[in-house]
Amino acid sequence: MGRVSGHHQPQSSPSSAPADVAYLRSVLPSTTEDAFFEYLSTLDASEVTVSAVPEGSVVFARVPFLQVKGPLLVVQLLETMLLCLVNYASLVATNAARFRLLAGPDVKLMEMGLRCAQGPDGALSASKYSYIGGFDSTSNVLAGKLYDIPVRGTIAHSFIMSFTSLEEVQPRELLPRAGGDPVDLLALAMAWLQRVCELLQTPPERANRGELAAFVSYAITFPSDFQGLLDTYCVRRSGLPNFCAVALALQQLGYRAIGVRLDSGDLAQQSKEIRRVLRACGAHFQVPWFETIPIAVSNDISEQSLEEFIREGSEIDMIGIGTNLVTCPLQPSLGCVYKLVEVNGSPCLKLTEDEEKMTIPGTKMIYRLYDAAGHPFMDLMALEEEPSPRAGQELVVRVLGQLGETSKVVPTTVEPLHHTYFRDGQVCEPLPSLTEVRTHAQVSLSILSPAHRRLHDPQPYPVAVTEKLHQLLTTLQQASQ
């Protein structure tokens, strides 16, 4: 598959701050002319124009994400910053999209990567672009606040471990949802624990009392949002009976528990056992919704974990993914490059022996060609002055990687891929909201043909050049021999 593009949104372009110029003066050679620093202090992006694929678009190798025009010095200064803004954003959005494709549309995916990201701000980038790639929520509360991403978390092991006995539950009373007198939820849960343990044929004394105290305390505080973390002690003999007891006590008072979470062991297998127990409780105690209680899992989840869940047939409804999402261990970096393709109106070329690394010269128009089924089947680069390809019209093209031969294609639809977002120092097209970008990413992925979208051994997506562009390439190559 391709990559989901992510760009930071351009800010306004103030000219260089005096402190920055002073710093540069302190590190540049003493022979540097004063006029240069004066020039730097007036530097801005007022002559820069940036066109780009819409944020969230699927982009294939060799197709430019961005085209940047402007004074050479200014656009060279932008190189590393633009690469920094595009590379990780696109990498993690793509990684998130892969998890989403594997998980299917219904499983909830929670980003939980803060602790392994490159510091607090690296983590914010991770949260934002994971959301664009198709995650549903983040555990990073600051990312929620700054970007309006839904925040989700669960109860912590240390919260449960901080309780050691039932005496620690203070207060014990909860008002029924429909009103009425407060009820001792602890006593009610204790009574339910007996009935649950009887049903499950597990000894009630094996259900950890500290854990029960923690669950009851949590339920009294958040009666409509009770979630049980099951694996601080034994899941089968402690976590699950304690959860069911508290959830059934809450149910008696009109509240529904919202889920359980597992953080260790064989997650797929355990999810099936938990579902059986929830189903058994639901049937026995006549609480039909009980069997649909969402099961959330975490614990170093990777693409491979998701594939195992599918293979084993799990009952998992929510997945929390941290390290393997934000550090992208399958490919820890995206190596976009920023190359000079035209200077003073003349297209140029960096020669290389590796055709795969060859730049495509000149200012280009980029078109995405769609087939009759609505799938994109080729991206085509053309010279700016060439007429746009037209729907239904045959095109003669050369596919990168097989430049020696021509191909003929007839697109059903033609879409110009780049939009000009920034012209003469100003944002000139409304920038989409985060939600719009997220939706665009999902749509871009969904219209790919299955052969291009599959994660393993996808069919290579052809990227082609027009005959005119190919002629320019050949001329420049010969000129620089």
Next chain:
Amino acid sequence: MGRVSGHHQPQSSPSSAPADVAYLRSVLPSTTEDAFFEYLSTLDASEVTVSAVPEGSVVFARVPFLQVKGPLLVVQLLETMLLCLVNYASLVATNAARFRLLAGPDVKLMEMGLRCAQGPDGALSASKYSYIGGFDSTSNVLAGKLYDIPVRGTIAHSFIMSFTSLEEVQPRELLPRAGGDPVDLLALAMAWLQRVCELLQTPPERANRGELAAFVSYAITFPSDFQGLLDTYCVRRSGLPNFCAVALALQQLGYRAIGVRLDSGDLAQQSKEIRRVLRACGAHFQVPWFETIPIAVSNDISEQSLEEFIREGSEIDMIGIGTNLVTCPLQPSLGCVYKLVEVNGSPCLKLTEDEEKMTIPGTKMIYRLYDAAGHPFMDLMALEEEPSPRAGQELVVRVLGQLGETSKVVPTTVEPLHHTYFRDGQVCEPLPSLTEVRTHAQVSLSILSPAHRRLHDPQPYPVAVTEKLHQLLTTLQQASQ
């Protein structure tokens, strides 16, 4: 080997901002009591105490980096942020230290990871902690400005490609270093190019004119800091002759070129060829310093690249490392955990079947034990109330991983590893500067025994507990069965 610890420096601890509390109110269940939000708005770190290993210390698995004491709610809120601050910082400092160990003390290491880091701020963390781990400089100018890290960069391919002919060199004159009339540096370099090409037996017309124009322009601007990027075109026939020509022209005016850089191909092999050419020029034109011109390399350098350089015997003096430094592909994350070890004065334990994951209960003192040669040979955890082990005195300990048996050791020196840096909401010990931390990291690494320090198959470093701490562990384990 162990890991180099890195902590962000604690800031002052303001209580929660009203906007943060308002945001939490908007996302927490509507049943949450008002008193909780009022409590949150008064929350601060005034009851928190943090002890830690000095920043830059080598830390081994199972030894706590930090011990945090305070109200349970507050220290639980700190969990993810502390892990985020410690994990990546320590990971990238460790990765940098591995590169430093491989490169040896004399090779200059330049961090160049901005474009592949997790956004601009992730990149700043990468620069700071790579410097701590032993790098000499960064290409991230903002990191240089903020943290006072030396900045280094080189000429870019796009700068060279932006020149196509000698006419573009404006101005052409340079004043000799010792004063006098301005000299046409371009004419001088052209004359030297003839002589260099004759010596190297390469046709002068193959030396790219755009490249020569770029070199001359750069040299006129920075005559005392001229560096040549050799591989925009053919290194042997263009980059190297053009560089030597300009450097010899500069030399004639009293200036010394500061280096060359290679960014593609077989770097070790080419460095040897380049050194031969520099030596030949130095001898033939009687410029002795020419043969010591530093050779810098870049291009996806990894640990494996450094091992190849050593194996092939290279002439490389400076190495720029980006992606493989900041994304740590050999291990993209460091999985530190934050565990509850004592609550209300009682030590506690999270049971697990995996002895490697077992937490060590209670507030602990941690001692590093040194042998007579000055190498640390064991880290020892003891209960806070136990007397400190004394130099020269035999200790009975149990090594983690072999808890079933006791060992006897006699340390020559004993060092308490943790210092209290933050007490009751205040930094209570002077925090070291970045340079001091960097020095401490190099010293910590240098005193490791070679068996513990080697990168491949290092000897495991023993981490032990005292008999008393072992008894506590056993008691708690039995109690929770």
